[in-house]
Amino acid sequence: MDALQIFLDILSFDVFLIVFAGVLIGIFVGAIPGLNGAIGISLLLPLTFALEPQHGILLLGGIYMGGMYGGSITAILLNVPGDVVAAPAAMEGYPLTKQGRAKEALYYSIFSSMFGGFIGVVILILFTPPLASLALEFGPAEMFFISLSGLVVIGALTGSNIYKSMFAALFGLFIGMIGISQVTGTERFTMNIPELREGIEVVPVVLGLFCLAEMFLNIGKKATETVQYEDQSIKRMTVVSQILKRKFLVFKSGVIGTCIGLLPGVGTTLAVFMSYGEAKRTSKEPEKFEKGNPEGIMASEAANNATVGSSMVPLLALGVPGSPTTAIIAGALIIHGIILGPDLFATRPDVAYTFLFGMLLTVVAMAIIGAVGIKYFSYVLKINIMYIVPVVLVFALFGAYSLRNSMFDVMVAIVLGIIGAVFKKIDVPLAPIIIGLVLGPLIETNLVRSMTIAEAQQVPLLQYMLTNPLAIILLILLILMLIVVVRLRRRTG
Amino acid sequence: MKKFTRTGIVLALSAAVVAACGDNGEEAPEDTNGDDNGAADEVETDDDDEDDDDDDDEAAAGDFPEEDLEIIVPYSAGGGGDTVARIVSDHLGDELGVTVNVINQEGAGGEVGITDMANSEPDGHTLGVFGYPDNVVLENTVDTDFEFDSFEYLGAFDEVPHALFVGPDSQFEDIDELVEYAEENPGEVTVGESGALGLLKVLAFNDLADVQMTPVNFDGGGELTNALLGGHVDVASTSITSYDEISGQDGAPLGYAADERIDMFDDVPTFEEQGYDLSLSVSRVLVAPEGIPEEAEEALSEALDNLGESEEFQQAFEDANLPYRYLDNDEVDEELENNNETIQPLIEENEEDF
Numbered sequence: 001m002d003a004l005q006i007f008l009d010i011l012s013f014d015v016f017l018i019v020f021a022g023v024l025i026g027i028f029v030g031a032i033p034g035l036n037g038a039i040g041i042s043l044l045l046p047l048t049f050a051l052e053p054q055h056g057i058l059l060l061g062g063i064y065m066g067g068m069y070g071g072s073i074t075a076i077l078l079n080v081p082g083d084v085v086a087a088p089a090a091m092e093g094y095p096l097t098k099q100g101r102a103k104e105a106l107y108y109s110i111f112s113s114m115f116g117g118f119i120g121v122v123i124l125i126l127f128t129p130p131l132a133s134l135a136l137e138f139g140p141a142e143m144f145f146i147s148l149s150g151l152v153v154i155g156a157l158t159g160s161n162i163y164k165s166m167f168a169a170l171f172g173l174f175i176g177m178i179g180i181s182q183v184t185g186t187e188r189f190t191m192n193i194p195e196l197r198e199g200i201e202v203v204p205v206v207l208g209l210f211c212l213a214e215m216f217l218n219i220g221k222k223a224t225e226t227v228q229y230e231d232q233s234i235k236r237m238t239v240v241s242q243i244l245k246r247k248f249l250v251f252k253s254g255v256i257g258t259c260i261g262l263l264p265g266v267g268t269t270l271a272v273f274m275s276y277g278e279a280k281r282t283s284k285e286p287e288k289f290e291k292g293n294p295e296g297i298m299a300s301e302a303a304n305n306a307t308v309g310s311s312m313v314p315l316l317a318l319g320v321p322g323s324p325t326t327a328i329i330a331g332a333l334i335i336h337g338i339i340l341g342p343d344l345f346a347t348r349p350d351v352a353y354t355f356l357f358g359m360l361l362t363v364v365a366m367a368i369i370g371a372v373g374i375k376y377f378s379y380v381l382k383i384n385i386m387y388i389v390p391v392v393l394v395f396a397l398f399g400a401y402s403l404r405n406s407m408f409d410v411m412v413a414i415v416l417g418i419i420g421a422v423f424k425k426i427d428v429p430l431a432p433i434i435i436g437l438v439l440g441p442l443i444e445t446n447l448v449r450s451m452t453i454a455e456a457q458q459v460p461l462l463q464y465m466l467t468n469p470l471a472i473i474l475l476i477l478l479i480l481m482l483i484v485v486v487r488l489r490r491r492t493g
Numbered sequence: 494m495k496k497f498t499r500t501g502i503v504l505a506l507s508a509a510v511v512a513a514c515g516d517n518g519e520e521a522p523e524d525t526n527g528d529d530n531g532a533a534d535e536v537e538t539d540d541d542d543e544d545d546d547d548d549d550d551e552a553a554a555g556d557f558p559e560e561d562l563e564i565i566v567p568y569s570a571g572g573g574g575d576t577v578a579r580i581v582s583d584h585l586g587d588e589l590g591v592t593v594n595v596i597n598q599e600g601a602g603g604e605v606g607i608t609d610m611a612n613s614e615p616d617g618h619t620l621g622v623f624g625y626p627d628n629v630v631l632e633n634t635v636d637t638d639f640e641f642d643s644f645e646y647l648g649a650f651d652e653v654p655h656a657l658f659v660g661p662d663s664q665f666e667d668i669d670e671l672v673e674y675a676e677e678n679p680g681e682v683t684v685g686e687s688g689a690l691g692l693l694k695v696l697a698f699n700d701l702a703d704v705q706m707t708p709v710n711f712d713g714g715g716e717l718t719n720a721l722l723g724g725h726v727d728v729a730s731t732s733i734t735s736y737d738e739i740s741g742q743d744g745a746p747l748g749y750a751a752d753e754r755i756d757m758f759d760d761v762p763t764f765e766e767q768g769y770d771l772s773l774s775v776s777r778v779l780v781a782p783e784g785i786p787e788e789a790e791e792a793l794s795e796a797l798d799n800l801g802e803s804e805e806f807q808q809a810f811e812d813a814n815l816p817y818r819y820l821d822n823d824e825v826d827e828e829l830e831n832n833n834e835t836i837q838p839l840i841e842e843n844e845e846d847f
Contacts, residue, residue: 042570042597046579139725194604197635318722319738320715327715328570335576337812340738404569404599449709453726456683456707 022062030070037067116302120309172436212417261307567606617789
């Protein structure tokens with residue numbers, strides 16, 4: 001099959017239909033608290049068996065792309081991020097909603113998502129082989145340093161009171177510690193509950209802290225206490241020109257998202273918070289963060305959609321899935337007898353190229369659906385909160401359950417919902433908890449791996465960890481970030 | 494009025510999504526049609542032949558199945574175990590004339606899902622697919638609610654032998670060079686593995702070759718492959734099905750732990766050929782909780798035997814890059830009991846490592 005034919009195939013009606021359907025489903029599952037792209041993809045996985053393989057993975061790719069954006073809709077409108085990657089969008093977007101600037105915030109989100117998604121996919125198309133070898137360079141030592149810099153970001157990130165932020169981070173690290181220790185095999189805080197052995201999943205924690213806590217606080221409020229927001233109208237082009245004024249920020253966030261999105265497992269979460277922290281660092285108005293600074297939305301939304309493209313780099317180039325979502329996409333292809341990896345471009349160019357260029361289409365579809373849909377999304381604000389609370393509660397609990405069909409996760413979500421509500425009352429920031437939870441196990445296991453390997457090679461730990469030039473660069477970056485964060489805190493008080 | 498419409502839309506949408514997801518979630522919606530037929534079958538006997546024609550095939554072994562089936566998979570969607578479950582559910586559903594739903598119930602290295610299988614109603618409508626010997630390893634290393642005999646083993650579908658791989662530019666060309674080096678430098682060779690079973694495989698090889706290589710744990714197959722290809726570990730201990738992705742990146746297999754070469758990987762030598770008598774495979778099995786009615790077991794075995802002979806079924810496995818090997822109800826019992834005799838002593842000898 002030659003390039004022209006592949007190109008024509010991409011422009012066919014079928015492909016458009018599939019891409020739009022995928023993105024639309026993705027936006028819906030992303031917007032619904034508790035459901036995310038990964039869940040949407042596993043629900044639709046069986047359907048792809050009936051489609052042509054290249055169409056099947058485009059459908060899933062569309063859900064992935066749409067899902068990354070969708071979470072920010074409820075985050076901005078209701079302060080309920082549909083997914084952890086939308087948490088910064090809630091931190092900046094909801095204050096804007098309270099100021100009557102909901103539509104504006106939504107436009108910032110969709111257009112930044114579009115730019116970010118575009119950067120990620122273009123980099124995927126142009127630089128897959130070199131990026132794949134970069135991803136391979138990340139061994140235990142490198143992963144250790146980069147995860148540690150993620151913890152440093154907390155300092156830049158959030159909260160007026162550094163001790164409250166530190167407490168939140170430690171609380172997150174504590175939750176992450178529950179389960180069987182990789183070091184000694186001993187059980188930590190598992191209380192003989194089998195579900196606790198594997199540790200606590202991130203999704204129910206996010207649902208509890210962000211969705212349930214917000215809803216719990218709404219319960220019992222009198223109608224007069226809930227604010228009925230007025231919504232100012234805004235021209236799309238005004239927002240686009242605002243974004244273009246900060247094109248370097250958006251571009252930088254897209255690149256951060258792309259690079260960190262390469263890392264298996266935690267790429268997306270880390271990328272989102274790192275570019276958010278970076279936006280705050282470089283902002284002319286860092287004091288406006290968490291009070292509704294559009295720069296925070298631009299950075300985090302550009303970063304999370306950029307990870308969509310880059311998390312597929314290891315999958316396409318090496319056959320190694322870089323995130324749970326891409327693992328399911330790989331599974332969908334395997335069922336069709338298509339083995340991912342470097343040979344894919346030689347053996348099935350139709351699948352490989354349709355997918356690559358089709359992913360560009362998913363960005364376009366996301367932008368169109370998002371930009372047209374915002375008018376309708378913002379109707380949510382006109383619904384009385386007393387109707388919203390039960391709906392969100394149902395979805396959040398259902399989402400916690402559906403992750404692995406487990407009532408245990410529902411319990412986790414409820415308990416953390418209560419804790420989250422208390423923390424909100426006493427102004428403990430919630431984002432550091434998630435960062436601690438995600439990074440803690442990563443820091444620990446990679447340190448242990450480094451120790452094991454260093455011992456096997458009979459060299460001191462530090463010598464092993466700094467053999468690779470990349471590790472040295474990462475360590476220097478880590479130290480620079482520490483200095484910058486300390487300065488930033490002095491500046492903002 | 495407008496407000497009500499909007500609220501209505503939101504509620505209707507949410508109901509639709511919940512209903513749609515519920516489909517895939519806990520329980521399949523009852524097929525009312527099927528139920529009517531089932532009830533009719535019970536009441537009437539030979540009076541009405543015409544009506545019954547459709548159901549004759551399925552009802553041959555009694556009234557099983559009375560409703561849709563469920564297969565619990567203790568792993569996440571997209572992995573090898575999940576792929577097997579989905580192929581089986583597809584074909585078994587066609588064979589029995591009902592829908593077979595796959596439910597992923599991951600957690601605690603498979604323990605959560607396998608426990609649920611063992612505790613489910615033994616009526617033949619809830620089945621499970623997992624990779625043997627995950628259950629045996631769990632049973633012997635943590636305090637589980639199930640044991641080997643908690644299940645009826647209905648059939649096995651594949652045989653995925655354990656293998657050792659080296660990365661690009663490795664100093665080891667074959668297994669002898671690796672063993673020789675490991676003998677001279679105890680503890681120095683690092684072997685990446687994932688999961689309790691991965692660790693077991695490294696220890697088994699250490700025991701057999703009488704060497705000491707250092708296991709390094711990774712979170713999953715993807716991470717492990719990454720570490721091998723990036724040169725962060727010397728050797729990877731994983732299943733032979735990683736052959737394509739590893740050899741595509743200039744890595745190479747040193748051998749695999751099967752009694753004889755399997756067709757899919759017949760250019761790779763087994764350990765046994767190279768003088769190391771080790772046979773260690775994962776085999777995906779279809780199980781039911783023990784004590785299911787005889788008629789259900791018969792109906793399922795018969796359906797599985799039909800699948801076992803079907804070329805289409807075999808092709809689905811080969812397409813998915815899984816080495817197909819069908820064992821029926823009797824063969825699977827024999828095979829697994831044999832394997833237990835190899836695995837249990839291995840775990841007991843190395844208990845402190847788990």
